[in-house]
Amino acid sequence: MRRIVFGATALAAALLASTAFAADPIKIGRVVHMTGPAAGGDAASHSPNVELWVSQVNGRGGLMVGGERRPVELVEYDDKSNPAEMIKAVQRLATQDEVDFMLTPWGTGFNAAAAPIFAKYGYPQISVTNITDEIEELSERFPNMFFTLGNTTGFVEGLRDTLNKLRDNGAIGNKVAMVNVADAFGIELAAVAREVLPAAGYEIVFDKSYPLGTADLSPVVKGAKATEPDAFIAFSYPPDTFALTEQAIIENLDVGAFYTAVATAFPAYAGKFGSKIEGNLGAGGVNLDLEPMTEYRTAFNALHGNQPEYWAAATYYASLQVLEQAIEGADSTDREAVTEYIKANSFDTALGTISFDKHNESKHYWTVGQWHDGQFNAVAGVGVPVAVEPVAKEGWN
Template sequence: MRRRTLAKGMLAAAALGLSLASAQAAEPLKIGAVGPKTGPLAGGAAVTFWPNVKLWAHDVNARGGINVGGEMRPVEIIEYDDQTNPGETIKAVQRLATQDGADFILAPYGTGFNIAAAPLFDRFGYPMVTHTAITDQTEELAAKFPDMFFTLGGAQGLVGSVVDILNELRDAGRIGNKVAMVNVADAFGIEMAEVARPLLKEAGYELVYDSSYPLGTQDLSPIVKGAKAAGPDAFLAWSYPPDTFGLTEQAMIEDLPVKVYYTAVGTAFPAFGAKFGKAAEGVLGAGGVHADGERFKEYAARHEAVTGAKPDYWASAMVYSSFQILEQAIEAVGSTDRAAVAKYIHENEFDTVIGKIRFDENNSNPAYWTVGQWQGGVFKGVRSTGREGAVPVRLKEGWK
């Protein structure tokens, strides 16, 4: 499915000293956007990816466009639904590059989909600023695809922070030594579990339950029942949005008696807090934000005003930030020369809604949120690799 959208907001160009006629006369920048609108990951993309595509296009065009060498050029978004199918992601990127004439293409949604599309971004010379890819393969991938950038962190950072929290609580005598772990059987879940096993073993934990399930699994009750029967002190799930919700619903039904309950992608969604209410209190999850920071609150208010929905408390702001990086690089270079834009991204720092971002020698953002927790109806960052605003961790005190 394809849909072209020239975002609203052109009237605001007049306030910047541009007439509507001149703004419309400028040739639009064609920006490709590929992500799931259908399939198992469509719900996650509908929260994290697509609203930020809409918001960014709105914000850019409300300012009159992107300044390309002195000419304000609006953005035209060319959208494709990849149906949560890496093959469709590849087809869409190829179509954007060879048929649609996209000036730039936004990175896709999801770890495996970014890795699948990377060869095409590289072949056609598009800088690829990923926003929802979590992997420890950054050094290898950056060597193979020099203009592939990573903003959201790696498995070692996310898993390591979870283990640090377990250590802190165990050392304080607040939890025991038994861990149940499950993972979705796709690129993200498999890598996270593979990283977690040796880290937990090294830290002296007993992995009393270790199971995986296919992406799109509807009935997760056997997973939670099996974990409960193992008698864990902590439950860890390297999950994607549908199963994050499904596992938590089953944990409530089973009254899973753990003091640490962690689910990964989707835990930071506002809908998670809305669905589970008081039961969400104390639930740990991937990512987080400085929820009380003025920059995030301003972004969140604008996101809701433009899209009609709240952003999530993790990757939403990073998705928008990745688009800001691309925009700032285009304006600094003053052209659509993709090689020059990529070079600028390598060499410079960017001011984004998530804060300052500068990529290291492996094209990675070294400062990112790793763990958050629902506290007082808000998903707040509790661990990061260098961001400000973390709050102390609390124990999970039941499901009622």
């Protein structure tokens, strides 16, 4: 493990260098997937938003606690996308570095693995990139754990509703090829889909799971193509989202609906495939017309010189806003007090005003987005306005 201590990001470091902070810093720990198969997801959805948030907080002089502003100091470790290394790093942050708060890791499985340590030491765990139908059970077991990106059934139902619209318009038939990464995320989504899709009249003609980190996914795409599906669905993580799309182009997989999950919303996805992904569906999406979203994306672009990804990035940034407002609202770095404040209050964020009902912010999230004219807009969601209606995929250009 490599320990990296930041007073802030490169931008905020300059601010710190020119500003004399008399108050003790608030130490915030974070385990980062800097390398390994989860690095792409972390780099797109988490890290740039941490940099944005820290630069904003320290640019204001820090968090207001006890009548004084206290700067944020980050302590980070690279876990190499290894769950065992992640657990050791979280434990070290809590016991050796004694950080005041911790940010949650990227990924459903990583959040589940970290939860016992967060709970043991009383850290509020505002998880974002963590989709599960076990929210109620996990909340009872870990009363400091919060969920912000929705549940598994909601995402599958959003996908079903999107397919229904395409089917009603005559764009697709009932035959679905489905694949999933053999991780907690993909396994749970596929299990729900096996119930939800047939109940809606779809026939799953191909159903294949593949290990996390699989390098060659051409057999998967070839197998799916052989079944002549109307729709292709992949509950995938970033490396396989890219690999599956590349193989679909090579094989000229002719479907009216092509869906991949995590990383479909990444600008890098459009950067690699260009116009070939016109009409591609994927997990997430955002409504670019909402004012808080516009403000967030403008600030992100001002710092990084590019746009954030179109799904979990805004929600992760919103989770940092929740932590900030809870610390200042509780006027304390006492973790129990901050946790109770999160449970009892609402927060103004990039997603609008959000609050937690039994630890779950399940009232506002987008489930499916679609690439059109260089943007990934939401076409389905729960309790949020969508930007556009879905259209059929028409070839790979």
